[in-house]
Amino acid sequence: MAKKDMDLRFGKFGTVSFTFTTKVNDFMNGLEQGKVSGTRCKDCGKVYFPPRADCYNCLGSNMEWFDVTGKGKLLTYSKLEYAPVGFENDLPYSIALLDFGDYKVFGRLASDITDDEIKVGMEMKVVANELPNGQLNYVFQKA
């Protein structure tokens, strides 16, 4: 495939993306429409987040999308005072992990949550988010 024909949608994921093309590029279309999605294997039912194109359980590649909805429980979080190269303008920000039972979601806490509002075990929801540099990610808000 010529370079101009490459599907580089994933390059828009996060403040800095290190991956430009993947078989789950449609994740980015969902994000643009305000949806955060995982994949489910149509053959064996295994659920994946982050989404995958291939199922290690049954070795199939017959996947369907599902949307991450409802409330997850905050498993843990950390507020960064230093950032890697390319993320300095985002500081300070917090990374975190939510548990939805069938799957977990790694991401960032919404920047408007104050430190004393955050508690391990609290319920949160996942929301698609546009970053100041025009890139897209998702963040966790109080449910």
Add this chain to the structure above:
Amino acid sequence: MGKVGIIGVGQSAFVRGYPGSIRELAFEGFREAMQDAGITTKDIGASIICSSPEYDKQRSPAGVLAEYLGLTPQPTFYVETLCSSSSMGVRLAYSLVKAGLHDVVAVVGFQKMSEISSAESQERMGRGADIQWESPFGTMMPAYYALHARAHMAKYGTTSDDLALIRVKAATYGQINEKAVYRKSVTFDMFSDPENPLSSPVSSPLRVGDCCANADGSSCVIVADEEKCKAFSKKPVWILGLGAASTAVNMAGRDIFSGLTVGMQAGEQAYKMAGLTPRDIDVAEVHDCFTIAEMMAYENLGFAKPGEGKDLIKSKETYKEGSIPVNVDGGLLSKGHPIGATGGSQIRTIVLQLRGDAGQMQVKDPEIGLVHNIGGVGLYGNVTILGR
């Protein structure tokens, strides 16, 4: 098949900004191990070169180092599992020797972290995690271990003060280890002094004092079959147990956050192979890249029950005079953590302890020692049990 043992160990001083190239750095640890074993390069059947490639400007370092160390035309190859690379190298050396392919194998670990800037280094270490789904959020090594620290605190009531005690212990021994990069003392009060840099936050709840020191360094472990061990060494140290495991790179793929499954699984395998239990261990080196990592290692290796690691450090049981001395060479926190060299350096410490050659750091008459070495954020784990 006979036993497999270690006949020589060496390491360079761990320093900031090593004034030489990677081959010269590797030579320092290698020379010490060769002199320790009292052998020549002709006695070595193969070499395994270990580092973490994101710091290496040299592509495929194995050939370059083998030539500089005088280990050609013997076979050489490169092994990488991030921070546990040289423990994995020793595991592979064991299998080559046990299989009878080679009778003596040199495992050389090295890392010149100062080849790149600190910020660049943090960015690259972040890329040791999931670059597709996690790195775009701006992750770094301290932040990942901070997630574990927060989970441990939430589940067991562990505090930042408990973690500080681990750093105080590390510095106690770093001061008497002439190869350590951080030779200064650390007191508990420094963590509550806002003027002290050790108390400043890095990634909550971890502070500067909770994080290990980057360093340049090299290590070397010479592994041999039973016959060569007896021929070359008056005090061979035997490899009694080996364990290794891996897990999901993405945190979302894991089930436990208050511990590292790779440490638990590698530990269980090594205990089983050696026919030993945690109570049999007389001295240990555990992977304390961050204070919380040592706390989790206490529990994951069975030195303490889950959640009771804090009691072990509060009662000073992991000090040199305690029931289970841990990291009495300063650990990664004070000795320094030159990624690819770290496992070999930990093994060196335990070999010296078992031979009674650990000088000021010597624990009283240990017979069995354990090395716990983690790669990435609990991505890879190796446990090695040694006995004299």
